[in-house]
Structures are given as C-alpha cells and as structure tokens.
Amino acid sequence: MSAYIIRRSLMAIPLLFIITIISFAMMRMAPGDPTALMMDPMIKQENLAAYKESYGLNDNVVIQYGRWLGNMVQGNFGESLIRQGVPVKDLILARLPNTLLLMLVSTIIAFLISIPLGVYSATRRNSKTDYAITFISFLGIATPSFWIGLMLIMVLSVHLGWFPIGGVANIGEPFSIWDRLHHLILPAFVLATADMAGLTRYSRSSMLDVLRQDYIRTAKANGFRKRTVIFRHGLRNALIPIITIFGLMLPSFIGGSVIIESVFAWPGIGLLFMDAAFQRDYPVIMAVVVIASALVVIGNLLADILYAVFDPRIEY
Numbered sequence: 001m002s003a004y005i006i007r008r009s010l011m012a013i014p015l016l017f018i019i020t021i022i023s024f025a026m027m028r029m030a031p032g033d034p035t036a037l038m039m040d041p042m043i044k045q046e047n048l049a050a051y052k053e054s055y056g057l058n059d060n061v062v063i064q065y066g067r068w069l070g071n072m073v074q075g076n077f078g079e080s081l082i083r084q085g086v087p088v089k090d091l092i093l094a095r096l097p098n099t100l101l102l103m104l105v106s107t108i109i110a111f112l113i114s115i116p117l118g119v120y121s122a123t124r125r126n127s128k129t130d131y132a133i134t135f136i137s138f139l140g141i142a143t144p145s146f147w148i149g150l151m152l153i154m155v156l157s158v159h160l161g162w163f164p165i166g167g168v169a170n171i172g173e174p175f176s177i178w179d180r181l182h183h184l185i186l187p188a189f190v191l192a193t194a195d196m197a198g199l200t201r202y203s204r205s206s207m208l209d210v211l212r213q214d215y216i217r218t219a220k221a222n223g224f225r226k227r228t229v230i231f232r233h234g235l236r237n238a239l240i241p242i243i244t245i246f247g248l249m250l251p252s253f254i255g256g257s258v259i260i261e262s263v264f265a266w267p268g269i270g271l272l273f274m275d276a277a278f279q280r281d282y283p284v285i286m287a288v289v290v291i292a293s294a295l296v297v298i299g300n301l302l303a304d305i306l307y308a309v310f311d312p313r314i315e316y
Contacts, residue, residue, distance in 0.1 A: 005301065012297040016290070020072075023289045024065045027282055068286065077290075078283040082276075088283045091272060092291070098168055099257055099268035105184060106191040107249065114196045115242070118203020122211065123230060133200065140197030149190040149263040156186065166265035187264040191257065195249055202245055206238040213237075243306045250299035 059067075071078055077088035121133040157165045163186045164170070169179050210216065211234060220229055257270030265271070269288055276284035 005305070008301050008304070009297075012301075015297065016293050019293045020069065020286065020290065021065070023286060024068065024282075025061070027280075027285060028061050028064075068283070072286075072290065077287040080276075080281055080284055082279045082281045088287045091284060092269065092287055095267060095269045095272050098266060099261070099270060101184065102188055102191060102257060102261070102266060102268060103250075105188040106195075109189055110192040110195040110199055110249075111246075113192075114199035115203045115239075118200045119207050119230065119235060119238070121200070121204045122207035125208065130204075133204075137197045137200045140193055141201075143193075145190055145194045146259045146263050148193055149187070149260060152186060152190060153263070166263075168267055187260050187266050190263075191260045195245075199242065199245060202242055203238070206241045207234065210234045210238045240307065243303050246299075246303065246306070250295045250302070 068078065075089070077092070080086045080088055080091060083091070117133055121130045124130050152163075153165055156162045164183050166183075168183050169175070170183075173179065211230075216229060216234055220226075257266075257268055258274055259270070260266065261268045261270035262274050269291070272284065273288040275281075276288070
C-alpha cells in the first residue's frame with residue numbers, strides 16, 4: 001500500500017505541472033490586466049509603468065511563469081497585485097479555515113441525509129416513498145445551488161428571520177460558537193444539496209445491486225433480521241461505489257464554494273477566488289488553482305485507499 005501511495009503521488013507531479021501551465025497561459029490570454037483597474041486620470045503613467053515593472057508584468061509570459069513556478073516550489077505564491085505588499089499565502093491562510101469548516105459540515109450533512117435516504121428508498125423499491133425520494137433527488141440535481149441559496153435567504157432570512165443573511169459572525173460581538181453555527185448552517189446545507197441529490201441516487205442504485213446478490217438471499221434464508229441483513233451485510237458492500245463519489249467531492253467543494261460563498265458573503269477561498277478573478281489578481285488565482293488541483297489528486301488517492309479499507313479483496 002505504501003509503495004502504491006508513493007507511486008501515485010509521484011505521478012501527480014507532472015499532472016499538476018501541466019495544469020499550472022494551462023491555467024497560467026489562459027489567464028494571460030484573457031483580455032485586460034490588473035493595471036486596467038488603476039486607469040485613473042490622477043495616476044501618472046510613469047507610476048503605472050513602475051508598477052508593471054515591479055511585478056514583472058512587462059516580462060515575457062514564459063519568464064513570468066518560470067519565476068512563479070520557482071517561487072511556488074519554495075512555498076511562495078508571491079504578493080497580491082491588487083492588495084499591494086500582502087503575500088498571497090497570508091490571504092489563503094486567513095480564508096482557508098472558513099472554507100474547510102464549510103466543506104466539512106456540508107460533507108457531514110450530505111452523507112448523513114443522502115445515504116439513509118438511498119438505503120430506505122432501495123429497500124422500498126417502487127413504493128410511493130421510493131418515487132417521492134427519486135423525484136426530489138432529480139429535482140435537486142436539476143436545480144442550481146445558487147438559486148436554492150437565494151430562495152432560502154429570501155424565505156428563512158428575510159421573511160422569517162431565522163438565519164442571518166450572510167457573513168461568518170455578527171460584527172462587533174464577542175466570539176460565540178452558537179453565533180458561528182447560526183451563520184454556518186444555511187450555507188453548509190445549500191452547498192450540500194447538490195451532492196445530496198447525487199449521493200441519494202448512487203446509494204439507492206448501489207444498494208439495489210447488493211440486495212440482488214446471492215449472499216444476501218443466503219443471509220435472509222438463515223433467519224437473520226432484515227435490519228442485520230441490510231446494514232451488516234449489505235450496506236458495507238454498497239458503500240464501495242459511493243467512496244469514489246466521496247473522493248471526487250473534495251475538489252467539487254472548492255468549485256461549489258465559489259458560488260455559495262459569493263451568495264452568502266462567506267469569507268472563504270471561494271469568495272477570494274471570485275474577487276481575484278474580477279480584479280485579474282493572477283497570483284491569487286494561481287494559488288487557488290494549485291490548491292484545487294491538489295485536492296483532485298488527494299481525493300482520488302483517498303478513494304483508492306478507502307477501497308482497500310472497505311473491501312479486503314482489493315490489494316495494491
């Protein structure tokens with residue numbers, strides 16, 4: 001197993017290298033640059049030229065990428081072009097805990113709701129409950145998460161006042177765990193909705209396949225209770241395909257957080273990435289791209305490892 005993990009990790013290095021090249025090239029091909037936001041009649045052209053020169057924006061694209069890559073390998077993502085003098089690493093570290101908290105809670109919500117629903121739907125196949133869960137799942141897949149977020153804000157926050165409209169805490173008030181949870185519940189639930197719908201469908205399909213297996217029939221014939229057959233013999237094997245989804249969910253949370261954090265004004269990496277994209281803040285964008293790419297590799301590797309944990313027949 002350790003040799004397999006090392007080999008997969010080494011294979012990820014050229015992949016990340018290619019991703020950074022494509023991302024860097026696409027950003028430089030996009031129209032506009034950070035200085036476009038500084039085009040104020042009060043700014044002297046020589047000051048603008050000095051700004052470009054100090055950040056190396058006048059250099060060739062290849063030279064700029066080589067300089068960025070050399071610094072990135074050393075753990076230095078450079079300085080923000082918009083927030084002059086502020087290291088990108090500090091911006092990421094300041095926002096990262098909020099995004100990780102949002103991802104963790106939304107993952108827990110998605111799995112705690114979707115897997116029991118999928119199993120319940122599979123054990124009552126073709127019933128009214130099964131049809132209702134299937135309909136709601138397809139509706140959740142088809143509905144954009146930002147629309148769900150806006151509707152919940154309008155109903156639960158604006159009209160009923162049950163939850164705050166946005167932010168991570170009440171400004172000017174001392175730290176309170178309840179205050180943080182109060183702000184966290186709504187965005188975490190909305191971020192989890194997109195994954196809950198898909199996970200419910202996967203759980204149902206996987207459980208249906210397991211229930212048709214011979215060892216399930218044998219367990220029933222031996223007189224085991226239905227609950228024991230489903231959860232002890234069936235669910236463990238039904239979870240194996242879902243592990244793949246869990247591994248792929250890690251990078252998707254970064255993409256989803258860009259939308260959800262913007263809707264709820266949640267100060268995380270997603271909102272930071274959105275602001276950097278509008279302002280052409282290349283170092284910040286590249287730092288988030290590297291983090292998201294690393295999550296893709298880690299997610300797939302984690303899925304492979306969990307395969308062996310849940311299924312002893314798998315060896316690497």
